[in-house]
Amino acid sequence: MLSKEDNRRLAQLERQLRRDDPDFCNRMAGRRSGRRQVPVSLILTATVVWAAALILAVVGWWAAAVVAAVWALVVMVAIGFRCRAPKLPPTPDTLPPSW
Numbered sequence: 001m002l003s004k005e006d007n008r009r010l011a012q013l014e015r016q017l018r019r020d021d022p023d024f025c026n027r028m029a030g031r032r033s034g035r036r037q038v039p040v041s042l043i044l045t046a047t048v049v050w051a052a053a054l055i056l057a058v059v060g061w062w063a064a065a066v067v068a069a070v071w072a073l074v075v076m077v078a079i080g081f082r083c084r085a086p087k088l089p090p091t092p093d094t095l096p097p098s099w
Contacts, residue, residue: 038083046075 018025053068
């Protein structure tokens, strides 16, 4: 069992570590600070819709092919937004020197 003084020092060390190295704290807590993984379901959906657009274009149904291509584009944009790295708040070491 830690004394009150030791608990206070430990809490102070934790706060300082979170401020100085948030990436390390995230890794130790099991959180990822980098890019997220791409869901396989979105990739399969985009592939199927693109294939459908190509088939519709070959058959001659241009309006349906355009609609399918637009939906495939929407799915690809969703993949791009989903896989973006999250914006982390600025830390003192990442701020420009003028701050």
